Amino acid sequence: MHQTHIRHRLEGIRAKQPWLVLSAAEKFHVATSDNPAISHFYSFEAGNPGPETVAIPDGCVDVLFDCDASQPTAEVFGTPMSAIGIELKSRHRYFGVRFASGIIPDCMKLSAQELIEHHYSLLDVIPQTEQLFEAIVSQNNFADQVAICQSFFAGKTPRPMAPLTQAVVRFIFEHQGNIRLDELADVTGYTTRTIQRQFLADIGMSPKQFSRIIRCQSAVYQINHSSTVTFSDIAFDLGFSDQPHFLREFKKLVHATPMSYQSQVKQQTYYDRIQYL
Structure with a gap:
């Protein structure tokens, strides 16, 4: 193909x-x-x-x-x-x-x-x-x-997932992992404590940890599917405080810097x- x-x-x-x-x-x-x-x-x-x-x-x-x-x-x-x-x-x-x-x-x-x-x-x-x-x-x-x-x-x-967890997962995906727990509380109407307890029971990790994974996958996706990519733009789009923070996070989760990863994939x-x- x-x-x-x-x-x-x-x-x-x-x-x-x-x-x-x-x-x-x-x-x-x-x-x-x-x-x-x-x-x-x-x-x-x-x-x-x-x-x-x-x-x-x-x-x-x-x-x-x-x-x-x-x-x-x-x-x-x-x-x-x-x-x-x-x-x-x-x-x-x-x-x-x-x-x-x-x-x-x-x-x-x-x-x-x-x-x-x-x-x-x-x-x-x-x-x-x-x-x-x-x-x-x-x-x-x-x-x-x-x-x-x-x-x-x-x-x-x-496995059945509580409606609250389903909503939280959907919001996390829609925002590519760039969403805070207090924002999830605002959009769902539930307390942060209730969100965390239910999410942990259904998914096995906290909403913050799941968001971190989805944000990492979103970065990998952008690098894989973009002919030209600027790492500072990815960092900004995904809500990282600065580019060095993005670089450190990417290396920890992907086992390579964004530049090294991009080079190896190509x-x-x-x-x-x-x-x-």
């Missing part, structure tokens, strides 16, 4: 894991979902041994299958809160499903807080996934893996690696 088309379709996916894309040996396959609880599916073969792959905060829950024929695994990953290293095995083929930011499948036997910065065996946290696991890891075709996963999660509802032909289903 032409790079421009790839770029336009990727604009619909706001939960970015750029270092995962760049860790692929060749193509990084992506498919969107007709299930609103799921952001997208992805598949890739890990490249040769090199620097540790980094996961960045995205507010999402991922299920990642290692489809190695001799020792397949499947793990559930909660969002990190800052950039962390993850281990990928060279030349192993991976298939993943990323749920939308803030969404937790109700079938998971974990609280929202237990998922944050942790990972678990899929078979331990979602009942009756043995057949799903066997079907995914034994299948070499990405489209078939997507269909299998779509079918499994079609009957699974997202040098390693980020969009050339992505193949849409």
Whole structure:
């Protein structure tokens, strides 16, 4: 598919894991979902041994299958809160499903807080996934893996979220994470204490922490999807007090300065690696 088309379709996916894309040996396959609880599916073969792959905060829950024929695994990953290293095995083929930011499948036997910065065996946290696991890891075709996963999660509802939390999540997204707790109190009519208590129960983190993640993802999105970008403009648009504050925050959450990140994404032909289903 032409790079421009790839770029336009990727604009619909706001939960970015750029270092995962760049860790692929060749193509990084992506498919969107007709299930609103799921952001997208992805598949890739890990490249040769090199620097540790980094996961960045995205507010999402991922299920990642290692489809190695001799020792397949499947793990559930909660969002990190800052950039962390993850281990990928060279030349192993991976298939993943990323749920939308803030969404937790109700079938998971974990609280929202237990998922944050942790990972678990899929078979331990979602009942009756043995057949799903066997079907995914034994299948070499990405489209078939997507269909299998779509079918499994079609009957699974997202964990119920209080209307207050839904409103707060919506406001955070609308403002790209650039919104204060007192502003959330003004627009919802609830006290900051009530907002924080309910949000923590539903999402597993505070509204401030979630806003920080969405603001970071918004910066990554702008760098990825803008042919020309000024870091001072991004800092201003996202409400940072000054550019140095933005640079420090970006480096902590993305594991690179904005300039270094932009350079690496361009040098390693980020969009050339992505193949849409």
